Amino acid sequence: MTVLQLDAVTRVHGAGDNTVHALREVSLTAATGELVAVMGPSGSGKSTLLNVAGGLDRPTSGTVAVEGADLSTLRLRDLVALRRRHIGYVFQDLNLIPSLNVIENVMLPHELDGVRRATAKKQAASALAEIGLAHMAARYPDEISGGQRQRVAIARALVGERRLLLADEPTGALDSAAGDDILALLRSRCEAGATVLLVTHEARYAAWADKVVFLRDGAIADSTDLSSDGSAASAR
């Protein structure tokens, strides 16, 4: 089942001489259980792609659909609600709100949604348990390691009903061992039914993906489907 579908998405910043084509006619799909890696040099439009995919940014032209819903037809309130219930973001760092502890950070989407505190807490606890950080629930972000922070962010991105995870260089601020751990976690979440769109510029992580999309100057330069490829399977 297609969770995310981008059709000929173009995003232009600025006007006149300052025009920047951050994305040019980008089309892309991600299905349930898939890990799609987006690669490319700095400034190639990777972050823009992710922002557009999650509705944080709106395309200049083209359509974005999440779980079958065309984002451009949604009212702002419904778009935000969709993000709250179905889409999780993980950024390079500083994902967590420093004044909330770990479990409160994971509860955040539900609390914004007006879910009862007890329910929110139960779901957050189980999301934390799934990534093996249940014992860190009461700690504050600056009391845990960078790798642990990213894991908490992932737990939050997938708490409750959320199944689409948009990760913008989640390993960018980590050393390679911790980075590998994060990739392993993302991979295992995909096995459990999540869909992950992963922005990275580290080539070796491509091996973990089902599909790799190369961006250059805002356009897709190359796209490789690894899911049927034997070498990719062996890399897991």
Place this chain on the structure above:
Amino acid sequence: MNGLLPVLRLSLRLSIRGIRRAKGRSALIAAMVGVPVMVFTAFFTIVTTADVSHEEGLPWTLGSADAKIFTRWYMQEGAARARPATAEELSPLLPPGSRLLRVDTANVPYRTDRWHAPIALLQVDFKDPLTRGMVRLTEGRMPTAAGEIAVSAQVVEAGARVGQDLTIGDSAAVKRVVGAVEGPPHTFLIAAPGGGVDGGRTDVSWLVDAPRPLLRHDLRNLDGHGFSAVSRAVAPASETPASGSLLWGSGNTSLAEHGPVGVLFGLTMSLIVVEVALLAGSAFMVGERRRRRELALVVAQGGEPRHVRTLMMADGLLLGALGSVLGAALGVALVFLLQPLIAAVYRPLGPFDVPWWDTATVIGLGVVSALLACLVPARRAARADTAAALAGRRIAPRSRRGLPVAGAALLVAGTAGAVAALWANGAVFLIGCLLVQLGLVLLAPTLVDLVGALSSRAPLPIRLAARDAVRHRGRTAPAVVAVTAAVAMTTAIGVSLSSTQARHERDYSPLQPLGAVVVEKAGHSREKWAEVGERLRMELRGVPLIEQSVLVSRAPGQPEHGAGSSIRIVGCAVPCVLLGGRLPVGNAALLRYLLGRNDHATSAALDAGKVIAFDPAVVRDGHVKLKRRGPTGAVDTITMPAVLAHPATGTVLKVLLPKSAANTLGLAVEPYAYVINPRDHAVGEEERQRLNAALLQVTYAGEVRIERGWPHTQTFSFALLTAAVTAVALAAALVAAGLARVDARPDIASLASVGATRRVRRLFTAGQAGIIVGSGAVVGVLLGLALGVAAYAMAARPPGRGVTSFVVSPDFGIDLPWLLLGGMVIVLPLAAMGVAALFTRAEEPLTRRLA
């Protein structure tokens, strides 16, 4: 629609943690809200506590009686006379079966280690149950015999002791102190019936024990017969209830009744709310910048704009509530702890009393102004570009360029309104001031642009600061307005005060030569006055004590009261200055004192019985003419030989009469004062106090005074105001400079990376502060000058008349307080720069790398 409650809870939790993390900024905002709340709460509490409400005062007045009937005083032939209320007279006017208890009240001085001014002496039979509750015995027992008294705590404080004797009254009667009592907030003594002292005026009143409460019609009936009364059952019409509120009340204790003072108070109050909103607003803007990423994360997790607004408003709510409640508590606590001090410098206080409604209103205002303050930052945060915030990309400030034309129009209209208030009333002045403030808010961005344009030649850090200030008008402008408003207010009050002071100085004409020591006779008897002279001579050890005398309007031996003669000097311009309206009489020593030098010729003339004139207008052909109007109304003219003298002391007296003139005119001579010639002996403050202490050994009603011209009183409240303005300006500078630093972090990081020193970074911050406070102060002073002149003109205006009557008057002069103005334009900005530079943290955190 999902519930907002969980979000509110989340917001509060985030706020609380955020406040803990940014302790300094939070404390600053809380203080901005809390300090004014504290001041106002303290003010209201003091006023309410000092104000003894009808209900609070009842037990002291009535004891356990139903009513009290007072002696009615009335004027007859220029003298106050009492209508004695006797029990026989009163009984028919009261419900049958009423019982009366007589209370005598006199005013008597008393002596401990020195004499004290007269206080109330209450004489009543305290064995009577009607007196129960009037006072509370704290030590010893109640007086029962004529020679016994009990004293209040204040008298004990002055040195009276239970078991010892106390001298009271002009006749210096000695009484045995048998008890100490507590009662109304005035110093008093109590005695058994017949335990008073001779002489002086005694008021008689009656406590009433009636079979039924005395109602309004009973009081009206009594009033019709010439007696005033207080009844337990009838609250006076003008009184507010016990929960009296200055803000909400309607009676004589409400602010609305306080006229110009109320207007000024309202002005201050509104100014403070605006100020808090502006300043705290800037501070919240800092918070918004700091929390930008946190808020973007919330949006990324599915937060709606209203969630973001709630998150931001929670800060305002919490800090506002925290600051207000703490401020109010502190205000009340301060007043409670400082009661003795307040009673000493202000006036006696009643029972401690917190005006709950007023306090709640002030707290509410504090919270509202904090919420107002974070309204704009909250809206900005809700509209912020999330993707940009997440990428750490610089967000171009979108701030209004202001509305210069509308602003200028409002400014002009407001100033015109304030000036027009001269013909109208204080409320118009208030409205004018508010319009001016509004105009300033609209004009400020343009002003900031102007400053930016002026700074193109300044050194790099300052130039950078100015450019930055212009780019971020949205945060610079409110801070500038805050400084402007505060400075304008101080300037206005300063100009008004110093002009008033200058006018008083011009108008003041000292009766005595400068530096002279003066003890006026006041109400002393001849014997007491002689005793005073003796005592002073003893203290002075050989320095001549000169007696200044006057001619009184009666013949020698005539009784004190009753019709006398009045005397006028022909040709003496009004105001014809005499001593207490009477002709001064004196000898050669007094002449030398008035002239300020030895003048043998004039002295000889005085000895020869000639009048000495100090004003050429009163001498004609070597004579002075006096017009005497006798007791019967007959007028005759007396001509006396005179010589003209030119005093070197600037005395404003017109003439000095020889002693012999008294015989010529057939009038008695009375002492007026003892003086010491400053040329004989200069008395300093220390010696004055010693002389004063000696004087108080003899009498309560005298004061050793030194003629110093118009007293220079730099009022305490003005100093307080100046301090407050300084605080506001510094806070504005700090907040705005802090905000600038948050915004300019990338700039500063770039500066640092190209090798800029810490000095440059400090200068940048100092520059921001300087620009804000400097431009605010200059505009504030200009504005304040206009408002101050208007306020002064309004105060100097003769009541009930328009502006024309004094604008043409030569007396109307403006005196500018240069020191204050210079201080605000030069020192204040420099101080702000210094403080801002000091607060600059040495180490800059690295800016976030862009993902």
